Amino acid sequence: MTHIIQFSGGKDSTALVLWAKEQGWPFVAVFFDTGWEHPLTYDYIQHINETVLGGKLVTAKSAKYPGGMRELVIKKQMVPNHRMRFCTEELKVLPFAAWMNEQDFDEATVYQGIRAQESSQRSKMTRRVWEPLYEAWIERPLFEWTHEQVFALMEERGVEPNPLYKLGAARVGCFPCIMSGHAELRRVSGALPEVWTRIAEIEGSLENRNWFPADCIPARFHSGRRTSRAGEAVTFPTHEDVRSYVMDADEQQIRLWYRCPTSGCLSVYNLCE
Numbered sequence: 347m348t349h350i351i352q353f354s355g356g357k358d359s360t361a362l363v364l365w366a367k368e369q370g371w372p373f374v375a376v377f378f379d380t381g382w383e384h385p386l387t388y389d390y391i392q393h394i395n396e397t398v399l400g401g402k403l404v405t406a407k408s409a410k411y412p413g414g415m416r417e418l419v420i421k422k423q424m425v426p427n428h429r430m431r432f433c434t435e436e437l438k439v440l441p442f443a444a445w446m447n448e449q450d451f452d453e454a455t456v457y458q459g460i461r462a463q464e465s466s467q468r469s470k471m472t473r474r475v476w477e478p479l480y481e482a483w484i485e486r487p488l489f490e491w492t493h494e495q496v497f498a499l500m501e502e503r504g505v506e507p508n509p510l511y512k513l514g515a516a517r518v519g520c521f522p523c524i525m526s527g528h529a530e531l532r533r534v535s536g537a538l539p540e541v542w543t544r545i546a547e548i549e550g551s552l553e554n555r556n557w558f559p560a561d562c563i564p565a566r567f568h569s570g571r572r573t574s575r576a577g578e579a580v581t582f583p584t585h586e587d588v589r590s591y592v593m594d595a596d597e598q599q600i601r602l603w604y605r606c607p608t609s610g611c612l613s614v615y616n617l618c619e
Contacts, residue, residue, distance in 0.1 A: 347452040349373035350482075352442070354519045355383065355391040356509050357457030357615075361496040362397065363398060364485055364503050366457065373457075376404045376445070380437045381414020384521035384538070390508045398505065400578060408441040417518065420551050426524045429561045433524065439479075446480035453480045459486050461496075493615055511615060513537040524557075528592050535593065545585040556582045561589045 351366050353359045353375045366373045379390055395403040412416045418436055419425055426433040446454070456477065462469040473489045476482075488496065500507055511516045514533030517523050522541050524533070534541050545557045554572040561580050567579035568592070583591075 348449075348451045350456045351375040352456065352458050352552045353377050353391070353394070354459075355387045355394070356459070357496050357500070357511065358407060358461055360394060360459075360505065360507065361491075362457060362459035362488060363394065364499055364505065367398070369443055375399050375402070376406065376442070378441055378445075379405055379407045380413065380433070380520055381407065381416060382520045384510060384518070386509050387521065388448075388516055394505070403458075404601045406441065406445050408437050409444065413547065416548070416551065417435055417549055419548055421495060422513075423552060424555055425557050427612060428525060429559075431524070432521070434570070443477075443479040446482065454480075456480075456482055458484055458485045458486050458489055459494075460486045461491050483579055496587070497615060510534075511539075512579050513561050531588070531592050535589075542585060549585055557581050557585055563588055567591050 349366065349371060351363055352372050353363055354377065360531070363375055366375075383391075391403070395401055398550045407414065408418075412422070414437060415433060422432070431521060435485075446456070457554050460468055460471060471486070471489070473486050475484050477484050482535075497507060501616055510521070514530065514537060515521070516530050517525065520540075522545065531541065549555070549557055554570070559581070560568070565581055567587050568583045569587050570582040570584045572580060572582065574580050
């Protein structure tokens with residue numbers, strides 16, 4: 347039996363790696379590079395590889411989109427969104443399946459750091475499921491864990507979490523993630539202003555398209571204009587529109603966005619020092 351650990355550099359997959367080491371059996375940790383991770387995440391992944399995985403981390407990427415997120419967006423001329431999250435499928439799911447099918451495993455089990463607490467959609471998943479794409483069982487040993495338990499395990503083992511969490515990021519797989527909302531963008535803007543530069547870079551590779559969906563902010567704040575396939579004039583928000591809207595929000599709305607009770611702490615997980 348070959349045990350495969352999916353590692354991304356986020357809190358859950360890091361805890362999964364630590365959990366796997368506690369089991370006492372050998373495993374292979376695999377990181378699929380989307381080409382869209384923050385430099386701090388790449389550094390963190392290398393740190394975990396050196397200090398926890400003994401330099402044995404397997405790094406791979408999509409053969410179809412070797413340029414990662416940038417190439418994917420350019421070729422499709424659109425940005426993934428919460429309705430069409432094709433980035434996950436194209437840059438992680440399908441490439442991982444291809445990698446698995448290239449290996450010479452007699453029998454394998456894949457382990458994911460998915461937790462039910464993360465979202466209502468994930469709560470409907472199961473702890474164990476058969477994956478026909480590469481004919482192996484998927485196990486989710488942390489499925490019932492809370493994020494407090496995840497961070498507690500890292501603290502017990504003396505492993506710091508990805509530094510992006512302390513800088514306001516709620517998620518660190520891809521930067522920025524297409525699922526980042528107003529609150530997260532507001533939090534990270536101060537410590538990580540490059541979030542807007544990266545979004546602008548993607549928008550600059552598109553023709554009359556944008557990073558954010560049309561309903562991200564009210565239409566009256568849109569400055570983008572284009573003609574739909576039906577020949578109708580439509581508006582869309584540029585990253586500058588969204589940035590202004592997010593950063594100029596009134597104080598009451600800002601307080602509602604912040605989940606951390608300490609005014610000086612940016613972490614949504616109460617990782618304040």
